[in-house]
Amino acid sequence: MRTCTPRGTTAAAVLALLAVLALAPCALAQNNGQNEGQNTDSNASEATPATSESPAPANDATVESGRDAQASDEPGDTAEAQAGADGESEPGADTGEDEDSTEYAATIAELADASYPEKRDILNRLVANPNAHTAELLTAFADNRLVVRESDQTIFVAAEERDETYVLRDPITFEAAGKAATRDFEPVRTNVGLRGSIESGQARLRLQADDAETRLAAVETMTEKLDDTAADALRAHRPEESDDAVREAIDRALAINDLNTGDNAAKLAAVERLSGDFNQMVYNRLNNILLLIPEDTEDRDQAQLRAAVAAEVERIDWWRGVYDQLETLFFGLSLGSILVLAGIGLAITFGVMGVINMAHGELIMLGAYTAFVMQQLLPGHVGLALVLAVPAAFVVSGLVGILIERSIVQWLYGRPLETLLATFGVSLFLQQLVRTVFTPLNRSVSAPEWMSGQLHFNDMFALTENRLVIVAFSLAVFAALILVMNRTSLGLKVRAVSQNRDMARAMGIRTQRLDALTFGLGSGIAGIAGVALSQLTNVGPNLGQAYIIDSFMVVVFGGVSNLWGTLVGGLSLGVLTKFLEPHTGTVLAKILMLIFLILFIQQRPRGLFPQKGRAAEGS
């Protein structure tokens, strides 16, 4: 589920953009057309099927020739033809609202020789009384595509510019209005202030949208470009608003407006109303006030206001600190859970069996590629493919693991250094195999919808769902593994063999078969880790290498042959890394962690939770 709510201004801007996408597809189509040239005609004609062209022609070439044909068919110079088109469309657009549309047309016509303040006024009048194409009109205005014909001061929308020729549209009905040379036209100029007003006007238009999210985004945009018009519009809209979140946003905007323009009492009241609001815009506004009022102001009212604002800012800062720490903790846990996932497979092969498997990273990579292949096999079922990829990856990596054990590792028991080299060879082989089969390019595994949103607590604190899912997933895998090791006969046998191989064999355990199974289990879990990793990074042949040293570190840190040690070790290493990163940067944090681990191993060669007793001495 998508519970995406904006945090900060960038998010608001992105959402505003989304809102534009949602509400004004035709405007966007024109926009695209301007940038990309060729596609415009088909898009534009889809948007306004009333044009003289055949609607939505099959391909661009046809459009092109059709358009040219039309242009050449028309007798006389193009300007005349446009004048004709104008005359036709203006009265006939909407017969029911003749008067309105005439007034609307008159308002647009005023733009031709208006000053900037007048333009703003015209803009507000247009927005206050819009027609179906006002949004498009504003987009065109903001893009400098509103042009005036110099000969008669008529306004047109230049849908497209090609070879010094404008493809024109009527500003009221957006019907095609022929073509004309650019030199006959002058754009209706805009400046920064006017653009802000246009944007705010667009937002005001979107305030009428049916979709609550669009309305919310519109309110956010208006809050950023707050002026009296926007505030009035919000105030007017407030009673008819049905959505709680939007109403809250409107209240916030109105309070900020009070902070901007109200008298001291209104400002104080606004500060009170805004108390507890962690919105970025509120924070910025409050900070602004702190900057505007000097600390040693003589005015008692001002001083009172300043104190109130300062207290509020301090409160927000404090909470922000808390949430930042929480967020870092969460990131640390999420990194840690990845380390745990990558490490517990190794904890079984390395810890329990004492086999160094340098191909462990490549088994992770195979799991990630399994997820990729599953998504290719089940197009359109992203989530299902990912869920199915978990057992599939377990099987794929597990089988490859058993193959490695049977063909190589079993001949090298008791010779760990040789095992290390041989399995490293396997890892090179697997990497190259993947490169041959899937090409060396990175593949991306798409995230299902239920993993791509955010869990939103408030404006300062939101957790990404994919990381949450992965933390939960790795804990689940860990729990399942603990159950297998402690509650099943397989687990019992594995523990028996790891503690005393000869005795276990004497008790009738087929150790060879068990070795293969154990190795397969560890490898299969590596595969599962790969599925989880595919949600965080791109899947490529080198995916495994990035994690092999880390996962060895986790296992050694936690204490070999101790699954709980791996859990504690992985999580604490993850958290430690993430708390270091803001101070040192990513690379240095990693280096420091490695140095820390190297020193740690010197001090406690058997890890955090060393194995005790006679079994430990043998190894």
Place this chain on the structure above:
Amino acid sequence: MRHSNHGPVLTRMLGDTGSLIFVVVLIALTVAVPLCNVYLPEASALHVTDYTVALIGKYLTYALLAVAIDLIWGYCGILSLGHTAFFGLGGYAMGMYLMRQIGDRGVYGNPVLPDFMVFLDWEHLPWYWHGMDIFPFAMAMVVLVPGLLALVFGGLAFRSRVTGVYFAIITQAMTYALMLAFFRNEMGFGGNNGLTDFKDILGYELSADGTRNALFVASGVGLLLGFLIARFIVTSRLGRVLEAIRDAESRTRFTGYRVAYYKLWIFTVSAMLAGVAGALYVPQVGIINPSEFSPIASIEAVVWVAVGGRGTLYGAALGAGAVNFAKTWLTGAYPEIWPYALGILFVAVTLFLPKGIVGLVSQLRRRMRRKEPS
């Protein structure tokens, strides 16, 4: 030091046929290749091209690295997966010297600062770059920096009795950390690009034929000396203790030897040899960058030793040459085959050739000898 083996040192060191052959062949190679390069006409079948001289020169430095690894792995059972860290540090020390020799001939023409520092807008030379323009000082650093790192790192590790696989993994972590560190521009070693664009060494132009051949000879002599030092160590009484540690560490400790000190000593010597190899390597290939520190490079070097045959020293050198020759040939002819070949080589050598090529040869000889009497 008193030697258990009496008689002249040279006899002791070269008493073994393999070593003797190796030394003879190495000397012949060191003399013959530059001669064939300079005096034989290009049309001659025996002419050695400039490219081949540089290539064999590079193999010689790899061989020295392999000897250094074999010294600790073959004779003391210490598997280091981070030996290219020492190789790289030696190389960087040499690279820094060569960098300082560029002077104002760099792109930015700064007489003191290397180009990349000017590019990063640095105003002063970092402290560790001072003195690197003095050749003897730089050469001392080539040996001392890797030696010091090995001393500190090994000291910590061996004192805590970190052995076997654990040691292998933390050495890998060490070289990985160094790689990440050297990738950072802030380290002042040229970041990603490393050090390159060298102009001359000791006043001689690097691209000149004479310099190339001189560097080749230096590599040959370096390998020879490194080999002789290693032979000297392993044939001395100290070498016996090292072998004892390799075969039964606890027993040696209980016999009264301070195992940690022996290991630390040999590890440091080996690191210094690797540093020298790196220093010889850099002027011949003309660049040093952080990828030299990559863990895979270290493991590859270990495989050279395994392929040649560990515990013989000359086997290691042979393995370095053979594997790298195969690498050069395969990456040229069938680039996508090489990683497969390398992977299979790792597995095949550990499974079927535990004593490497050298072991294979002596096995064949034994079989022949057994057949002869009958």
